[in-house]
Amino acid sequence: xxxxxxxxxxxxxxxxxxxxxxxxxxxxxxxxxxxxxxxxxxxxxxxxxxxxxxxxxxxxxxxxxxxxxxxxxxxxxxxxxxxxxxxxxxxxxxxxxxxxxxxxxxxxxxxxxxxxxxxxxxxxxxxxxxxxxxxxxxxxxxxxxxxxxxxxxxxxxxxxxxxxxxxxxxxxxxxxxxxxx
Amino acid sequence: xxxxxxxxxxxxxxxxxxxxxxxxxxxxxxxxxxxxxxxxxxxxxxxxxxxxxxxxxxxxxxxxxxxxxxxxxxxxxxxxxxxxxxxxxxxxxxxxxxxxxxxxxxxxxxxxxxxxxxxxxxxxxxxxxxxxxxxxxxxxxxxxxxxxxxxxxxxxxxxxxxxxxxxxxxxxxxxxxxxxx
Numbered sequence: 001x002x003x004x005x006x007x008x009x010x011x012x013x014x015x016x017x018x019x020x021x022x023x024x025x026x027x028x029x030x031x032x033x034x035x036x037x038x039x040x041x042x043x044x045x046x047x048x049x050x051x052x053x054x055x056x057x058x059x060x061x062x063x064x065x066x067x068x069x070x071x072x073x074x075x076x077x078x079x080x081x082x083x084x085x086x087x088x089x090x091x092x093x094x095x096x097x098x099x100x101x102x103x104x105x106x107x108x109x110x111x112x113x114x115x116x117x118x119x120x121x122x123x124x125x126x127x128x129x130x131x132x133x134x135x136x137x138x139x140x141x142x143x144x145x146x147x148x149x150x151x152x153x154x155x156x157x158x159x160x161x162x163x164x165x166x167x168x169x170x171x172x173x174x175x176x177x178x179x180x181x
Numbered sequence: 182x183x184x185x186x187x188x189x190x191x192x193x194x195x196x197x198x199x200x201x202x203x204x205x206x207x208x209x210x211x212x213x214x215x216x217x218x219x220x221x222x223x224x225x226x227x228x229x230x231x232x233x234x235x236x237x238x239x240x241x242x243x244x245x246x247x248x249x250x251x252x253x254x255x256x257x258x259x260x261x262x263x264x265x266x267x268x269x270x271x272x273x274x275x276x277x278x279x280x281x282x283x284x285x286x287x288x289x290x291x292x293x294x295x296x297x298x299x300x301x302x303x304x305x306x307x308x309x310x311x312x313x314x315x316x317x318x319x320x321x322x323x324x325x326x327x328x329x330x331x332x333x334x335x336x337x338x339x340x341x342x343x344x345x346x347x348x349x350x351x352x353x354x355x356x357x358x359x360x361x362x
Contacts, residue, residue, distance in 0.1 A: 012336065036222070046210060064246050
C-alpha cells in the first residue's frame, strides 16, 4: 500500500482527536498495518483550530508528524483557513459544506459534503459527526474496512451508543459513495 | 521550564491515551505551554502494551516522538517489561504496585503506588484509574495545576461524571504527596 498521511482539523469538541485515534487503532489492530497518531498543540490550538494527524503504512514510520497530508479534512472555516495550504498536490480535501466555504482552488480533489446536516437530520446528535466523517474518509480512501472501525468502537464506547455510531459511520460511507468520481 | 518528555503505558482500555490528551490540552490551553502528544502503534500494540507520549515545553518542539522519557508510567507488567529500558537516567518511574512487580534497578526514582487499589476502594470505578494516575504525575512533576486538568475535563465529559473525576485526581495528588522525597 501507499503510505497515507491524514490531517483531521476542526474546533475543540468536534472529536477530531477521537476520530484519529479510532482510525489508527482500526488500522493496527484489525488490518495488520502500522500507524502513528499525534496532536501538536501550539498558539493555533488556543485560537480554536484543533488538528490531529495520522500516518498509516504497511512499513515502519520514522517521522511521526504529517507535513503534507494526502487527505485533509476541515470541519470548520477556521480549520480550513489554517490548513488548506498544506495539502499534498493531488491530495483529497474533505470539508463540511455547512461550516466551510471553499475560497481557493487547490491542486486536490475537493469534496464538500453535508456531513453535519445529514447527521443532524438522520440521527439528531452532533456527537457522532466525527464518526460520520470517518465513514467518508474510509470510503473515499479504502484505508480500512467499516467493520474494523466498528470493532474499535465496540471496545471504547458503551453498547447503548453503538447503534448510533454504526448509523453515523454508514451515513458517511453513503455520502462518499454519492460523490465518488 | 525544562522540557518534559512523558510516556504513559498500560493495556488497551486503561485510558492512557485519554490521560495523555488531557494533560497536553491542560498544558496548552490553561498553562500557556506548547505540547505534542502521540501514539505509535506497531506489533507491540497488538500484543497488548499501549503507549502514549507527551512532550511539554515552553518553546517549540521539533521532534514529536519521545525517545527517552524523563517520566515513565507503567500500569501493567507487560508495559513495564517493554518500556522500562527507555527511561532517561535520573528520570521518574511510576508504577501501579498491584499490576507491576519491579524487577530491576534502573537509574531513576521509582515510585510504586497503589493507584488502582485506592481508586477501587474510595470510588469503586476503574474507569477513573487514568485520572488518578494523572494526579500522581502532576503532583510529582508540578507540570500543570489540578485546576487546569479539571477545566479540560469539564469540556470533555458529562457533568454527572465530573465529581468522580475530581475525586480520582485528588486521590492521585494525595498518593504522590505521601511519597515525595
